[in-house]
Amino acid sequence: MGKLCDFCGEQRSMVCCRSDAACLCLSCDRHVHSANALSKRHLRTLVCERCHYQPAVVRCIEENISLCQNCNWSGHASPASATAHKRQTVNCYSECPSAAEFSRIWSFFSVDQSSCDREAGSMILEDGDESLPELQLLPIDHCTEDAAMDSMASDIEQIHGSGSLNPLSPKACSPRIKHHESIHDTLYEDFDISDIELGMENCEAHIDEFLDDPQQYFENGGIDSLFETGNLCGAECNVECAHAAKGSSPQSETMQPACSNQLSTDSITSCKSDQNACMSRPGQSTLPPNNGDHPEYEGFSMVVMEEYPHYIPYPENQFLASRDGAVLRYKEKKKARQFDKKIRYASRKARADVRKRVKGRFVKAGEPYDYDPLEVTSTH
DNA sequence: GGGCACCCCTCCACCACAGACAGTC
């Protein structure tokens, strides 16, 4: 049983939206991302079926599961499995694809409407789609009635109207299908450290992909897809670090040169492309210990402390998984942020409220003043 | 469309001093 939908909390989450930092069932995905034009542009993909947190980037044909970058790396770390297991890239999608388009986007999935158990992620469409029957996405080898699938898919096509895309036409579907490594617009939507992973494990994944299926690898954009986001994010990181350097404290100046100002969580998280430089690893923390004196480190001390029991095999992966926890905490903290002025010392406020002033400035006791809060009309 | 003046708005330094805080004896 995977993670429950972040929206309804009832169905098992099937897709992951990076922009919303949420894992949703198909029904809620459709509901949430049909709300407005902006939400329709959110790029979504399958949820990793191993860690149930990260967006899946590859489909292991042998194991018949979708995996995120980390789980792919950990699961195929051994040379035997790396070469024996064929993997397929999991594409992202936007807008609200029809069932047939889903099966087009993810060729390893097909659509089931009736027979499969609800737990597998059933979808109850709402509002304008109430006429749609429940549908499910299932691994294609779980479905036995292909003809029925095709029939159902075409039915859904009709329900969606003339604007729906022909699943047999790659041209028609292509605008919605975006290669996973070339997500650019999400960079500006909201912070998400996990948006881009440009560490060595990412390179290894590319190499593995190339070794497994060179043709498909180049069709997917090959090594260029790696540099697309890499260049952009590298520049962005530099800009952010330069920004942070303006307000750097002496404490932060002692840190590593690359993205050295980790004091601000914003600056930390903005260096999303360079996790090696910006995020601490267990035993290699570049952040001071959180002993209570630095509440701004609160979330990041947990980077080291938090652990995912099902997700331990390599220190690298442990680090990356805990990073997700830090991201979630950051987002929650961001939501709870209060920009209203907060009085830390009431006594000082009480003193300032009764202090005499000249043109708004405090004056020494006994000196002439033009404003007395206790005697507003006085002019001395 | 570019240049200029004007208005409006936002942001920030300024001030004194009580209290917090760190260091020393």
Added chain:
DNA sequence: GGGACTGTCTGTGGTGGAGGGGTGC
């Protein structure tokens, strides 16, 4: 180790000025 003492730093609010954006000519 704990108290007393000393020096330094912080934060509090109203005001004016600087600077940026918008508008009209």
